[in-house]
Amino acid sequence: MYETQPDSDAVLAQFNRLILELLRGNMRRNTFRPWEVELLLDIEGCSLRESAKRETLKRYQKAVQRHMEKGAPLPLKLSEYLENVKAKKVAQSAAQAARPLSQTR
Numbered sequence: 001m002y003e004t005q006p007d008s009d010a011v012l013a014q015f016n017r018l019i020l021e022l023l024r025g026n027m028r029r030n031t032f033r034p035w036e037v038e039l040l041l042d043i044e045g046c047s048l049r050e051s052a053k054r055e056t057l058k059r060y061q062k063a064v065q066r067h068m069e070k071g072a073p074l075p076l077k078l079s080e081y082l083e084n085v086k087a088k089k090v091a092q093s094a095a096q097a098a099r100p101l102s103q104t105r
Helices: 008-024 034-045 050-071 078-098
Strands: none
Touching: 008 050, 034 050, 034 078, 050 078
16 A cells, blocks of 8 residues: 555644744654655755754745645755745846846946
């Protein structure tokens, strides 16, 4: 038998619980779903600065909520979120650089 995909509302609730545990710094459970393990490993691999970690995780949580409201079955990884943020900043910088000087004043 193969495992059925849980509904996105349940996954989102579990994701929010996971992020809350990370933000509080008290991971008290020892059982995780496979996608939670993937996310935890990805978060660890991103090497966030301690000073920015809390705020980054909050923004990431909001992005995942929007992502799942659009119909995604599982949360996007933090590394994917950070790549998207970086790509948007690069695109905005390129758009600003492409404007004539008369429009920037």
